[in-house]
Amino acid sequence: MKPPLFLFHHVTKRFGDRVLLNIDEFAVCAGVCTLISGDNGAGKTTLLKIVSGLVKPDSAKVHVNDAEMSWAKARAKIQRKVVYLHQDPYMLDTSVERNVAYGLRLHKEPRTSIYERVAEALRWARLDHLAHRNARSLSGGEKQRVALTRARIVNPSVLALDEPTTNMDHQSRISTYQLIDELRNEGMAILVASHDQTGFTPIVDHHSQLVGGKLIAVETAFRRGRGTKITRFPG
């Protein structure tokens, strides 16, 4: 097995008196999909944001490229590799198409090739009929699908998905599971925080539950060998 992309040690985060997170070790590995479950307020969002370089932990060490460093030192490296998807995604006040193009337009790529890729991604996500709508006028589930498309199109090494399927209909959920499975098989590291355990258990490699600030490994009956093709998805 390849070494992890990032190995987080001793991650602690407190709000006021309350110690929200106190995690000994958390690994982010290429080609591995990890499910994080836990009650409301358990700290899933906070953990994903720390791992994505968006929220500063009170303390954390990160092992990356054979070097051990503080989270603050590793932050830039983390941000370059990880894309975080909000639980309740923010749509920029512009068209769906331009929302999806946002990450690509940050780099010097010709516009025509950007919009070809965007059009293809939108077709795949069955959002092409909404391409020119203002993204803020979309429904909750549509916003989540736009956000997922906007995140995957930049092709990050790590995708941190915060409740990606909550508002989605049956068909969109299934295509999201398929997408995640596909991206993972292509070598992306995927972290999912979700209450949708029945949906995700068949495709994830690891499942941890966040309880009292600690991650507890959950053994799943569905735990599968790498590379198995998924044929059935639970509703």
Next chain:
Amino acid sequence: MESLTDASLKALSLLVSGDAELWAIISISFGVSLQAILYTTPFALLTAYALAHFEFPGRRTLVSLFHTLLAVPAVVVGLTLYLILSRSGPFGDLKLLFTQTAMVLGQMALSFPILVAMGHSALQSADQRVWETAHTLGATPVRAMFTVMHEVRYGLFAAVIAAFGRIIAEVGCSMMVGGNILNYTRNITTAIALETSKGQFAQGIALGIVLLVLALVLNYSLSTLRHRLAMQA
């Protein structure tokens, strides 16, 4: 002294006949105020962004300082600038007193706190997720800043319009540092003050009409922007 009706009729004819002196005054007003807004806006918005985005000691004091500066009367700004630019002042050698440049500087000083205060509240209302989304998708801090500004653009336009409205209608500072020189530093407000004191109301009324129409246009744009802002929320 002419009757009010006579003066008003003369005012209208001055406006429609394209009286050269009148339109020179109007164009000086717009030229000076537009320059002042143009130069001030980038610095003011950067300051506003820094105040809204970064945590540093003294930040809240600075914000309330800018709110306090909003209340400083134009004549006080004029007086200060006069002292600085007058021959015995620290920048006397630049010979800027009674020039358009001095007027621009005065109006810049007047518009800065409005732009910062209103820009700050617009930027502060931006959703935290805007910055996070931009950043996580790979935006540099500068790009992320522009994305945040774009999301609250109506609030920022409103700040610019309000600041422009204040400085184009301002009289105290322009009078003191401009000197009301015909065809050079005489703008709408200083011309009105002068003509009225001479008992010549026609030009004053014509210029007053221009300011009123401008105020209407600016207020209409502001309320349109407010409406857009409300729709956005």
